Amino acid sequence: MCSVQSKYTQNNNSVIKKINQIENEVKQFLPSSKDDLDYFKIKYLGKNGVLNKLFDDFKTISVSEKKDVGKALNKLKSLVKSKLSFNPERQTTKTFKPEDLTKTVKNNNLGSRHPLAIVEQEIIEIFSSIGFSISEGPEIEDDWHNFTALNTPQEHPARDMQDTFFIQSNPDILLRSHTSSVQVRHMQKNPPPIRILSPGRVYRNEAISARAHCLFHQIEGLYIDKNVSFADLKQTLLFFAKKMFGEKSRIRLRPSFFPFTEPSAEVDVYWGLKTEADYRITKGTGWLEILGCGMVDPNVLENCNINSKSFTGFAFGMGIERIAMLKYKIDDIRLFYENDLRFLKQFSSYL
Numbered sequence: 001m002c003s004v005q006s007k008y009t010q011n012n013n014s015v016i017k018k019i020n021q022i023e024n025e026v027k028q029f030l031p032s033s034k035d036d037l038d039y040f041k042i043k044y045l046g047k048n049g050v051l052n053k054l055f056d057d058f059k060t061i062s063v064s065e066k067k068d069v070g071k072a073l074n075k076l077k078s079l080v081k082s083k084l085s086f087n088p089e090r091q092t093t094k095t096f097k098p099e100d101l102t103k104t105v106k107n108n109n110l111g112s113r114h115p116l117a118i119v120e121q122e123i124i125e126i127f128s129s130i131g132f133s134i135s136e137g138p139e140i141e142d143d144w145h146n147f148t149a150l151n152t153p154q155e156h157p158a159r160d161m162q163d164t165f166f167i168q169s170n171p172d173i174l175l176r177s178h179t180s181s182v183q184v185r186h187m188q189k190n191p192p193p194i195r196i197l198s199p200g201r202v203y204r205n206e207a208i209s210a211r212a213h214c215l216f217h218q219i220e221g222l223y224i225d226k227n228v229s230f231a232d233l234k235q236t237l238l239f240f241a242k243k244m245f246g247e248k249s250r251i252r253l254r255p256s257f258f259p260f261t262e263p264s265a266e267v268d269v270y271w272g273l274k275t276e277a278d279y280r281i282t283k284g285t286g287w288l289e290i291l292g293c294g295m296v297d298p299n300v301l302e303n304c305n306i307n308s309k310s311f312t313g314f315a316f317g318m319g320i321e322r323i324a325m326l327k328y329k330i331d332d333i334r335l336f337y338e339n340d341l342r343f344l345k346q347f348s349s350y351l
């Protein structure tokens with residue numbers, strides 16, 4: 001009895017194995033013509049075909065095993081039939097034919113980086129190399145961070161220096177007019193020493209022209225520590241100018257005024273007076289303004305809970321558009337925002 005049963009079991013197992021093998025074969029069948037299909041049909045469903053042979057085997061196994069084997073056989077039969085409904089004509093043969101993989105790609109339209117992004121990254125890299133890290137703040141600001149904390153009280157005439165976009169229903173909320181607001185946010189949350197760079201968009205209600213726009217980009221720098229001096233500020237900016245405009249660059253500082261720095265200065269780089277255009281761009285002086293800067297006013301430090309007796313610092317802010325215009329000799333600020341491909345493509349080598 002025992003041996004008989006084992007014989008049946010073996011028989012059953014070998015039939016199942018065979019069915020599985022055939023099933024795999026059928027699954028892989030992919031006709032590419034009507035002839036392929038005809039051949040397939042005869043091979044599997046023909047009188048002497050694979051399935052009929054399996055049904056012959058089926059007869060030899062025990063009744064108790066018939067259930068499983070029968071199930072597997074019927075499954076295989078439906079799989080074969082489903083393959084027969086496949087229409088090779090409807091297949092786009094192209095999908096299956098391997099293309100020439102060495103062919104050059106047509107229309108390889110790679111984009112290019114925007115000149116403002118290129119210049120912003122370059123400025124960030126220069127200051128990162130001397131220990132500055134990025135700190136960002138919101139473009140929608142409140143009056144306190146944009147003005148009051150920066151030593152610019154409500155009636156101060158300096159507020160007229162920048163035409164600010166206020167929210168009509170709530171004049172306490174505004175679009176930041178400079179990235180100096182990020183100085184305040186950072187100092188409130190971080191004790192000195194501080195060495196940060198804050199890039200971002202700023203907004204001013206200015207008439208749009210070749211030299212001004214209502215939206216532009218700035219990078220702010222802030223350095224607070226013990227014994228930071230004006231000499232540190234000057235050397236840091238000279239280092240920047242040399243990296244940005246070449247080792248031979250010269251800078252000069254002109255006294256200026258900002259409510260949040262004391263003393264304050266504007267920085268020019270020497271552009272030269274070789275061509276007629278140089279005279280025009282520099283208004284005949286040979287010098288071009290690139291940024292505003294100064295020693296952080298003690299009132300600003302105190303507003304941000306930093307002890308102005310123990311700490312001093314400097315800050316600077318520059319317009320990214322202005323630097324990009326100088327670097328690439330672009331004479332109209334509006335070009336940056338028009339997304340004219342003829343303009344943008346010129347920067348594709350800076351990817």
Ligand code: PHE
Pocket residue numbers: 177178179180220258261292293294315316317318
């Ligand atoms: N916030 C000033 C501006 O937008 C620039 C500046 C920044 C000046 C930091 C001094 C210190 O013009």
